[in-house]
Amino acid sequence: MDTFPYESWEEAIVDAVESGGANGYFTWAQSDMSVVLALLGIALAAVWMLWLTRNETNHLNECAGRLNEKWGIN
């Protein structure tokens, strides 16, 4: 996966330094792949939240099943 929008790192660094930083220097920004990476990150965050929710729900239901008797819940 190429997340680097320049031909070479050396070229990018020279470009940035000679322009006094005005041209910037970033490894993925404004390339198509940066959009893909962002969408993958959003998907990861969403899936993780769904997993956490499902995992906790299952665990709490299981625990409640065991604890209901102790607390007299029929």
Add this chain to the structure above:
Amino acid sequence: MLAQETVDLTATVFTEAYYFITVALMWLLHVGFMTYEAGASRRKNVMATAIKNILTIAVVTPVFYYLGWWVYFCMQEGLLPTTTADGKNGVDTAFYFCGDGYGLPWTGSMGPNLGDNITAVFWAAFVLFSWTTGSIMSGAIIERVRTSGYLWLTALMGGIIWVIAAAWGWSFGGWLVLHFGYHDFAASGVVHGIAGIFTLGVLFNLGPRIGRYDRNGGTRSFKPHNLHMTLQGLMLIFTGFYAFYAACLAITADAVPGWANIYFSPATLGAITLTITMGFAGGFAGGYYFSKRDPFWTISGGLAGVIAVSSGADVYSPNLVFILAFLGAGFAYYCGTFLEQRVRLDDAVGAVAVHGFTGFLGVILMGIFASGYPTGPSGMETSLLGQLVGVAALFPLAFFSGYLASWVLKKLNMLRVPPAVELEGLDVAEYGSDFFPEHAKDREMITLADGTDVEAEAILREALADIMATSSGATIDLTKEEAGDGHVSV
């Protein structure tokens, strides 16, 4: 004499380092919130409480990175995103980048960029504010909320809702700022007010902890497992507050005195240092006085005092601050007591009163004591009416978003843990362990409405029976006795 290039470079690097240091110090807010809430929890809920605070960072950060930062820049005119790069609200300025996709996660400002020293550290300061809104809610709902339920709510508030409020009233081009002169320097309204009132909406759906109120309407109190830890947590929060205040300033090399507030009006670091310090002093004194020596409200009074003066922290005289903070602490105390005893709102840390209502009080105080101050690029004078318009816009934004989101979670049975889990304790249920294995487990105690301390189990069983009687289906056997050491392996 230094070359101009050297001066400019020094200023740029200093600005970057300044925000970085505020970010690092603002972590203390979250160390403090975690310590405070864990100390305020009963022994059986300590780890679940702490983990909730830590996962706040895991959830709010990506939401703010992927969406929140863009919301801040692109929703300053209202709920619909702005799509043009200039001319927002009639003010043409280079600070509006929305039309270029500024703030979106794939743009050049959101990563390694030698041409932009500021955006990344400024973003980080904002994400720390985002965590803070989540942590404000976190403490109020401890000991019965599901971790996942809390995280969905904090993602919404910390990643989006407070950001909309900031876009409207805590930005250079927000409609509240440009058209009404809304002035909220250190976020009395957009951070504290929003988080506290969002929490109010959540608490109505979440309900009190089992056993918190008796059948006669009296209020029982649970025993925090470590009060020293709670007080230490608050002191850490206060330390982080200085960084929070400092991060509310911008550095402007081309203007006198070199600092500006978020509306780019002149300010000084010294002024806000005086305000926060005198605010804490007045708040502690007021909390101690109005609560008649109550330790919780004495130290919470310090927080309330500072929040009451935060909107005008850049312009208030320290003499005024001391008085307003003293009275603000009293307001928070009476407000919190009313909510707890009359409304029967089980806010475990007083967040709704201290942050929510006192935050919006701070917004109104700015309109009373500093009206006429020209705020924002339009130079609109701050006024009581303008501040009230701000409250009228932000209060419902916070309350209804909190209420509706928690209502949906409640309907999906994703908001609250099962009753048996709540009574047994979240640590054993969620994490399978008592987190103080080296200490013998004492019987849980509870303080009745008349101040008497009694063993909690019978009270909790009775309260559970009342809940079951009013809910669907399930029944409770009050004759069931606890066996062994009171521990059930799960």
